Amino acid sequence: MTKPKVLISDKMDPNAARIFAEMGCDVDVITGKTPEELKAIIGQYDGLAIRSSTKVTKDILEAATNLKVIGRAGIGVDNVDIPAASAQGVVVMNTPFGNSITTAEHAIALMFALARQLPEADLSTQAGKWEKNRFMGVEVTGKTLGLIGAGNIGSIVASRALGLRMKVVAYDPFLTPERAIEIGVEKADLDTLLAKADFITLHTPLTSETRNILSRENLAKTKKGVRIVNCARGGLIDEAALKDLLDSGHVAGAALDVFETEPAKESPLFGTPNFICTPHLGASTTEAQVNVALQVAEQMAEFLTTGGVTNALNMPSLSAEEAPKLKPYMALAEKLGALVGQLVGDSVKKIAIEVEGAAAQLNQKPITAAVLAGLMKQYSQTVNMVNAPFLAKERGLDVREVRHEREGEYRTLVRVTVGTDEGEKAVAGTLFGNGQPRLVEIFDIAVEADLDGDMLYIVNTDAPGFIGSIGTLLGQSNINIGTFHLGRRQAGGEAVLLLSVDSPVSDEVLAKAKTLNGVRLVKALKFA
Structure with missing residues (x-):
């Protein structure tokens, strides 16, 4: 596995470089670069550690195509364009307690x-x-x-x-x-x-x-x-x-x-x-200079190697202890967000993220950010948990969080409800015993389904012979079915079919599926 690569671009305690290396990062210490020189090399790096000399402008960020985190050894981040970093999905951290x-x-x-x-x-x-x-x-x-x-x-x-x-x-x-x-x-x-x-x-x-x-x-x-x-x-x-x-x-x-x-x-x-x-000496003691350098190295390395987020200014903090517990929930949340995003599209006006049971005992902010990341992928392929809330706010999306301590039908549950011109629509998911995300409800219809890879979403009238007809169509189109997931409101009523397929479904096949008897809606879905 390739090690994350970090650039230290301002003078700081040499122990910072040692900590990066010990925690599994490759690190270069290159100080005193002009903006143009920094712009020429920044694309190589996953992390950028700075003090006050380096100015991280929008221009620099646009060249930082691999950058995931900026760490400021100190409190003030006046030298970082945080809105531009957020829009690009780069975490910005500081060290508010070191000095x-x-x-x-x-x-x-x-x-x-x-x-x-x-x-x-x-x-x-x-x-x-x-x-x-x-x-x-x-x-x-x-x-x-x-x-x-x-x-x-x-x-x-x-x-x-x-x-x-x-x-x-x-x-x-x-x-x-x-x-x-x-x-x-x-x-x-x-x-x-x-x-x-x-x-x-x-x-x-x-x-x-x-x-x-x-x-x-x-x-x-x-x-x-x-x-x-x-x-x-x-x-x-x-x-x-x-x-x-x-x-x-x-x-x-x-x-x-x-x-x-x-x-x-x-x-x-x-x-x-x-x-x-005095000439801005507030943080100028030997102890403080060492503390902030060590702290920023630990924070950045932890983020790049384990996903832990500490003292971030543009996303929810997530400790190294929390990260493993929240990781499967964030995967579930992102898939639920992606599902409603693909099914409802631009008509989303507001969104509520509810957590219930075991999920309610956790830090909800990363779950919310993951839902928004999934939802916003329809607008940008570079969206992530950092810039998704920024994009949601930019689009005027009303975001609400709800926490239920109770345990319902499932030990743990995440529900995403979106408000549209046609009313509210909700999807919900849980984690199975192995920590795998599983959809359990879609628009008030109970269904158990994995959300993975290429899928086909069909709403139809529940009637004999339909499953055979859709299977025949896909077989004739040389599309192999991986899994079948069915749900219905009642016998003879509205039914939902979620199919995982081994290859993308073409527009031509979608058009043919729409002509099948009883079909109300057909949509191709894609999950990471």
């Missing part, structure tokens, strides 16, 4: 530097001055810290601040009251935080919602004498407005590790009194 402590500690360090004016005092003292009365600092004990963003890094900052006997107020739309109690913070809206905080630290990604979250208007709402620290992302603060408020004295101090434009070779903030800056 969390390092970044949190940097924020705390900058907070202390602001509180005690350490950089200015150092410069003054080393210049031979002894300006003891000039540098009157403030204590952090008893002060209120306002966290904008209470995720992984924000919660670490909160724990350090609480250890310093600070009060912590947090604004985060995703922070639940229970989680706020757990990490010891007061949950508040943004205006309340701005009015209360003596210090503000930011720990949120840069999105359309968070860009300029500390705008001129919001900065004006802060408590006079506030000190602001940003070790998260440039663009969260209106830098020109911050400069004006520092000059006016409304903001007593500000410390930025990140800027809207980087590298920040010039800024209106440079030289402003009570302003401290």
